[in-house]
Amino acid sequence: MMRGNKVRKQVLVYAGVALVLAAAIATWFVLSQRGTDQLFGQGERANILLIGHDVVQGIDSLTLLSFSASDAVLFSFPIDVRLRDTAGDFAPAAELMLSAGAGEAAEAIGALIGVDIPFYVSFERNHLETWVEALGGIEVALSASAIYLDSMADPAIRIELRPGEHLLDGVGAVAFATSVSENGDIGRLTRQQVLFRSLIHQGIAALGLRSVRTAVRDISPPLETNLSKAALLQAVGVLHEIPAASLRADHLVGEIVEIDGVTYTQPNVVETERLVAALLKGLELLTPGDVKIMVFNGNGIRSMAATTADYLRARGFQVTGIANADTFEYDTSYVIVLSDESKAWVLRDALLSDVRIVFPDTFSSHYEALRDSIPAGTDIALIAGAGLEIE
Numbered sequence: 001m002m003r004g005n006k007v008r009k010q011v012l013v014y015a016g017v018a019l020v021l022a023a024a025i026a027t028w029f030v031l032s033q034r035g036t037d038q039l040f041g042q043g044e045r046a047n048i049l050l051i052g053h054d055v056v057q058g059i060d061s062l063t064l065l066s067f068s069a070s071d072a073v074l075f076s077f078p079i080d081v082r083l084r085d086t087a088g089d090f091a092p093a094a095e096l097m098l099s100a101g102a103g104e105a106a107e108a109i110g111a112l113i114g115v116d117i118p119f120y121v122s123f124e125r126n127h128l129e130t131w132v133e134a135l136g137g138i139e140v141a142l143s144a145s146a147i148y149l150d151s152m153a154d155p156a157i158r159i160e161l162r163p164g165e166h167l168l169d170g171v172g173a174v175a176f177a178t179s180v181s182e183n184g185d186i187g188r189l190t191r192q193q194v195l196f197r198s199l200i201h202q203g204i205a206a207l208g209l210r211s212v213r214t215a216v217r218d219i220s221p222p223l224e225t226n227l228s229k230a231a232l233l234q235a236v237g238v239l240h241e242i243p244a245a246s247l248r249a250d251h252l253v254g255e256i257v258e259i260d261g262v263t264y265t266q267p268n269v270v271e272t273e274r275l276v277a278a279l280l281k282g283l284e285l286l287t288p289g290d291v292k293i294m295v296f297n298g299n300g301i302r303s304m305a306a307t308t309a310d311y312l313r314a315r316g317f318q319v320t321g322i323a324n325a326d327t328f329e330y331d332t333s334y335v336i337v338l339s340d341e342s343k344a345w346v347l348r349d350a351l352l353s354d355v356r357i358v359f360p361d362t363f364s365s366h367y368e369a370l371r372d373s374i375p376a377g378t379d380i381a382l383i384a385g386a387g388l389e390i391e
Contacts, residue, residue: 052124070202081265137279139167152174289318330385
């Protein structure tokens with residue numbers, strides 16, 4: 001009897017040990033897989049904010065890298081884009097980054113565009129330079145001239161790169177991505193996107209996966225990031241398999257404003273929503289064929305409305321009619337929104353000249369004079385004012 005109890009106790013002990021070991025193994029497995037699941041744990045896309053800065057933390061690039069298993073998007077932001085912090089106060093992105101940290105900056109940019117950005121990677125210029133040198137240089141392809149002031153040279157020199165392919169060394173690549181542009185921050189954003197596209201293609205996709213993973217292990221220690229090393233390795237593994245044709249790039253649309261003595265880039269809400277919907281949320285953009293336009297001659301030039309209507313039809317818009325405006329004294333062109341505001345931005349993007357987008361209630365005196373001439377179902381009324389250029 002006593003012997004039987006002893007055997008039973010041994011069995012229970014062994015069973016308990018087995019359960020403890022099983023629990024330990026399960027715990028180890030879960031913990032070891034966290035890095036693997038970290039990227040795509042909340043959806044089909046991984047969103048990482050790439051933050052470039054100099055040695056004293058001066059921010060010079062902010063780019064969202066968003067990717068799935070089949071495509072990738074580079075969406076760039078001006079460093080002075082106006083963001084709201086967790087306390088409800090506003091600050092330029094670069095200032096918020098320095099005062100609150102990369103995590104809060106990523107959260108604020110995500111709130112701005114309506115996309116969750118849980119991850120960030122912050123890197124210094126010398127990290128970028130070292131990567132490019134390790135590749136033996138980076139080739140960038142330009143569809144238009146890139147003109148910028150290379151402040152890294154002493155004295156600073158004006159650089160003009162013609163359309164075509166150019167091989168840059170590490171120092172040249174950093175200057176290309178960070179230098180001030182003659183046409184404002186948009187020029188710098190465009191150059192950064194060109195460089196990042198080239199780095200993903202030539203520095204990740206074109207190399208053997210083993211070489212890429214070795215490079216990540218070598219460069220990851222000095223990076224500031226909330227991604228584990230396993231998640232970084234997974235990221236480059238996914239990017240390695242994405243075709244160059246499936247890598248797209250764009251930037252936030254906004255205008256320079258001054259508020260309370262501080263200069264910001266103020267995002268255009270509607271245009272930003274359109275871009276984000278198309279690039280990051282998989283929704284289709286409106287096309288010209290979705291937009292019905294009534295065209296008015298507002299500058300008195302002979303056949304202006306008819307010529308403008310022909311221009312718009314050639315680009316796929318539906319023209320519901322043409323007429324003279326209430327006056328020929330319009331000093332600028334106006335787009336009156338009659339249905340969905342996003343359709344006004346489709347039209348604006350198709351025009352060569354600047355236009356002002358207005359609404360009936362804020363443009364009432366002119367709208368009331370024109371409304372009887374506008375057919376039912378029209379989305380936009382375009383008043384062709386002075387200076388409207390039509391090819």
